[in-house]
Amino acid sequence: MDRSKQVMLTGQLKWVERIASVMDDKFCLPGTNFRFGLDPILNFIPFAGDVSGFIVSAALLYVMAKNGVSRKVLILMAINISIDAAVGAIPLLGQISDFYIKANTRNIKLLKEHYQEGKHTGSGNGVIAIIIIVLLIVLSAVLYVSYISLRWLFAQF
Incomplete structure (x- = not known):
């Protein structure tokens, strides 16, 4: 520079x-x-x-x-x-x-x-990839917990 x-x-x-x-x-x-x-x-x-x-x-x-x-x-x-x-x-x-x-x-x-x-x-592509992976893991966990909760809820009826 x-x-x-x-x-x-x-x-x-x-x-x-x-x-x-x-x-x-x-x-x-x-x-x-x-x-x-x-x-x-x-x-x-x-x-x-x-x-x-x-x-x-x-x-x-x-x-x-x-x-x-x-x-x-x-x-x-x-x-x-x-x-x-x-x-x-x-x-x-x-x-x-x-x-x-x-x-x-x-x-x-x-x-x-x-x-x-x-x-x-650098470009930051690695950081973006990590963010996407973390967001996908969080989304998967939320979906899994939601599925288990709904399954349990419907089993109660």
Whole structure:
């Protein structure tokens, strides 16, 4: 990578890092090392908080995609954002989990590993294959449990 591109990416990374910090770990509980950001605070506003946090995370993902991060990193970042959004949407559990599941911070770690250490390069096809396999296993388990439950239910009549 040429020097001018590297300087531009470093500037973009710093901007993204600041936003991620505000969302995930800007504040500290006095007398502890426990850090949190605006994301869990916003999520106390039903629906709007979840959506706003997701939009910020998606915007950060878009900025990195525009600046040439590898497809594999984008997939891993999207998984972090999706898990954060899915768990965050569950009432009560979502509010609690937002203090611990910090998708933006995890995504910054992925970016640093990618740009500074050369990790997570490639197409990401392996990650996609693993996701599909896991989803098929989960679907199979759900279908099997449903079948067994229905069979047991009909046997009761």
